[in-house]
Amino acid sequence: xxxxxxxxxxxAEGIRIFRAPGRVNLIGEHTDYNLGFVLPMALQLATFIAxxxxxxxxxxIFSEHKRQLREWSAAEIAxxxxxxxxxxxxxxxARELAHAGFAIEPANLLIxxxxxxxxxxxSSAALEVSCALALLQGRAIDRRALAQLCQRAxxxxxxxxxxxxxxxxxxxxxxxxxxxxxxxxxDHRLVRLPEGxxxxxxxxxxxxxxxxxxxxxxxxxxxxxSRLLGVESLRDVSPEQLAARADxxxxxxxxxxxxxxxxxxxVHGFVEACERNDPEAMGKLLxxxxxxxxxxxxxxxxxxxxxxxxxxxxxxxxxxxxxxxxFGGCVVTLLRADALPEFSQxxxxxxxxxxxxxxxxxxxxPSAGAEEVNNFEIIxxxx
Ligand code: GLA
Numbered sequence: 001x002x003x004x005x006x007x008x009x010x011x012a013e014g015i016r017i018f019r020a021p022g023r024v025n026l027i028g029e030h031t032d033y034n035l036g037f038v039l040p041m042a043l044q045l046a047t048f049i050a051x052x053x054x055x056x057x058x059x060x061i062f063s064e065h066k067r068q069l070r071e072w073s074a075a076e077i078a079x080x081x082x083x084x085x086x087x088x089x090x091x092x093x094a095r096e097l098a099h100a101g102f103a104i105e106p107a108n109l110l111i112x113x114x115x116x117x118x119x120x121x122x123s124s125a126a127l128e129v130s131c132a133l134a135l136l137q138g139r140a141i142d143r144r145a146l147a148q149l150c151q152r153a154x155x156x157x158x159x160x161x162x163x164x165x166x167x168x169x170x171x172x173x174x175x176x177x178x179x180x181x182x183x184x185x186x187d188h189r190l191v192r193l194p195e196g197x198x199x200x201x202x203x204x205x206x207x208x209x210x211x212x213x214x215x216x217x218x219x220x221x222x223x224x225x226s227r228l229l230g231v232e233s234l235r236d237v238s239p240e241q242l243a244a245r246a247d248x249x250x251x252x253x254x255x256x257x258x259x260x261x262x263x264x265x266x267v268h269g270f271v272e273a274c275e276r277n278d279p280e281a282m283g284k285l286l287x288x289x290x291x292x293x294x295x296x297x298x299x300x301x302x303x304x305x306x307x308x309x310x311x312x313x314x315x316x317x318x319x320x321x322x323x324x325x326x327f328g329g330c331v332v333t334l335l336r337a338d339a340l341p342e343f344s345q346x347x348x349x350x351x352x353x354x355x356x357x358x359x360x361x362x363x364x365x366p367s368a369g370a371e372e373v374n375n376f377e378i379i380x381x382x383x
Pocket of ligand 1: 031
């Protein structure tokens with residue numbers, strides 16, 4: 001990366017490299033903006049940013065993936081307007097940092113990422129968090145506050161009212177555990193996965209155009225459910241309370257609420273199953289989560305449903321579900337570790353036959369949260 005940096009910007013003097021991971025969410029989907037529970041795991045797939053000071057007052061950013069170089073005046077970047085492209089992430093973060101009192105210093109940035117875009121593995125949060133660290137240049141900031149700052153960038157500048165899960169896990173990921181996060185208190189605990197199992201993310205390679213607007217609509221439907229039930233958020237509703245009040249809700253709103261309320265329960269159930277080494281029970285909860293997202297929350301799609309059905313028919317699989325916001329992206333599959341090589345080949349072949357695209361598959365291994373790196377090797381993206 002240093003060589004590439006030198007080639008682009010002429011010098012690599014004072015270079016520093018920061019990394020922020022993507023994530024796979026094991027269970028707890030569309031619960032974060034309802035202040036509920038999630039169980040994501042930071043991945044070895046990550047966004048890396050190399051940065052060094054510039055001496056002409058500019059902030060220059062090169063995206064290797066987009067093959068685009070953009071520049072701003074560092075002193076004026078906080079007054080920028082959204083451009084509707086990838087630069088909204090770094091600029092949104094720069095604006096929030098400036099508002100929080102961290103002046104943006106002139107610098108040249110090179111972005112390289114192994115997190116597949118639009119895959120539901122949180123390439124956006126990896127980009128936001130890595131940019132934040134690169135722009136901070138080692139200035140101290142509380143990690144929780146930084147997760148919230150990146151989330152604000154997404155709300156105010158990118159225009160997606162996302163929850164806190166992705167930014168949080170990118171900052172608090174752990175090298176051998178998933179993290180169970182309470183999205184209200186913003187406390188988490190580490191959850192170690194049983195031995196002998198593997199997690200595979202299979203990418204549908206599609207992201208339907210609906211994704212952004214449907215996400216906003218779901219956030220609004222949940223807010224409506226909370227208003228009608230007289231609670232601050234759906235986090236405050238038990239399955240029994242919801243059942244007792246179900247008739248007072250419009251049909252669609254009732255189903256949305258039922259997903260969120262039951263999904264919070266499934267997160268606890270999954271963590272307990274994990275702790276007693278019970279992959280069968282974990283797998284069952286994954287499937288229930290998928291059904292709920294498919295039928296009650298209506299954020300799945302034909303490609304995701306196909307992968308889940310094929311996974312469930314395969315030898316050694318405990319369970320599978322869509323992961324992330326939905327309408328494309330990945331299915332996460334829990335299976336016996338020894339079944340992994342044959343399974344990943346087989347499912348890739350079946351998907352290609354059905355949809356004419358070769359799906360990427362990623363073996364999910366946990367990684368630490370965002371940090372400065374010096375000597376590192378990029379882990380190949382494909383499993
Ligand atoms: C996207 C959002 C997250 C979360 C998930 C759904 O990834 O960024 O905040 O809401 O969708 O669980």
